[in-house]
Amino acid sequence: MTLDIRQIEEMFKDDLERESENRAAAEDDIRFAKLGEQWPEQAKREREREGRPCLVLNKLPTFIRQVVNDSRINSPQIKVKPVDDDADPDTADVLSGLIRNIEYSSQADVAYDTALDSSASCGMGFWRIATEYCDEQSFAQDIRIHRITNPLSVVFDSHSESLDGSDWTHAALVDYITTDEAKRRYGKGIKSFREDGATKNDDEDEDLIRLSEFWHVDEVPEKLLMLSDGSVLTEEEYLKPHPELGIPLKDILADLGVVVTRERKSSKRRVKQYICGSEIIETNDWAGKWIPIVPVFGEEVFSGGKRHLKSLIRD
Numbered sequence: 001m002t003l004d005i006r007q008i009e010e011m012f013k014d015d016l017e018r019e020s021e022n023r024a025a026a027e028d029d030i031r032f033a034k035l036g037e038q039w040p041e042q043a044k045r046e047r048e049r050e051g052r053p054c055l056v057l058n059k060l061p062t063f064i065r066q067v068v069n070d071s072r073i074n075s076p077q078i079k080v081k082p083v084d085d086d087a088d089p090d091t092a093d094v095l096s097g098l099i100r101n102i103e104y105s106s107q108a109d110v111a112y113d114t115a116l117d118s119s120a121s122c123g124m125g126f127w128r129i130a131t132e133y134c135d136e137q138s139f140a141q142d143i144r145i146h147r148i149t150n151p152l153s154v155v156f157d158s159h160s161e162s163l164d165g166s167d168w169t170h171a172a173l174v175d176y177i178t179t180d181e182a183k184r185r186y187g188k189g190i191k192s193f194r195e196d197g198a199t200k201n202d203d204e205d206e207d208l209i210r211l212s213e214f215w216h217v218d219e220v221p222e223k224l225l226m227l228s229d230g231s232v233l234t235e236e237e238y239l240k241p242h243p244e245l246g247i248p249l250k251d252i253l254a255d256l257g258v259v260v261t262r263e264r265k266s267s268k269r270r271v272k273q274y275i276c277g278s279e280i281i282e283t284n285d286w287a288g289k290w291i292p293i294v295p296v297f298g299e300e301v302f303s304g305g306k307r308h309l310k311s312l313i314r315d
Helices: 005-018 020-034 041-049 060-073 089-106 108-122 179-186 235-239 249-255
Strands: 124-133 141-147 154-156 170-178 208-227 232-234 260-276 280-286 293-297 299-303 306-310
Touching: 005 020, 005 154, 005 170, 005 208, 005 260, 020 060, 020 108, 020 306, 060 108, 089 108, 089 141, 108 124, 108 141, 108 293, 154 293, 170 179, 179 208, 208 235, 232 235, 235 249
Parallel strands: none
Antiparallel strands: 124 141, 124 293, 154 170, 170 208, 208 232, 208 260, 260 280, 299 306
């Protein structure tokens, strides 16, 4: 299923509304702990009017840095472990080595630390996975892990319950670029993305364009077949003609005495990326089956049917 811009705007708006309390509390945390805005506004105005100082002795960053520094000492890493009879320990070691190279080339520890710092500071942090061409003259691509510096730029599936984002059906990453950069990237002038469908806000900077990098997961139904030789195929693969012989694979297997012994309904996840301004600028298929944005949440509290995300310093 391909989305249109109105569907994207509606999902984005719904997520913003459902997560409004968490986002407002996160912004308060950032201002209080990181920017040191700890005086109530009315008290601050009264003291300034009387010429009295408004000192802030901000002790909270000490506790945040303690959490982040502990993580730097015991840096998290992705590991591949063989877990069943068909798994090969040597293959797992090779895959672990490839992933370590991706982490090293990406400076992934910076992405992990940034996400953890955001989680401790405001209750939510994120990092992302992307692909990049190796160089200007190549079609080969490398996998990279990037940090997301502003946790509030991510608008995630508000109906999800997982800690790792694996059940997200959609998510958005909001960015602002100049009009000149937009023309350079897309070869045309574009207008800002608005969740309410409006073309412009009164307080909008004329030189900045708001873009939404929107990710969506489609669950495509399919049927799985188990064959008598132990292999598993989809029904589509089973009925598909052989590319050289032109004979359905089903008939070839039947001649070999291989038949279907079990079947069940299943689904295939397909992830699509939409780059959106006031309209969809481009769409891209993602090779993986999960949205490539990884959350690092703080403490969870469930109350009144809602999930509240708490930072280290919230109380």
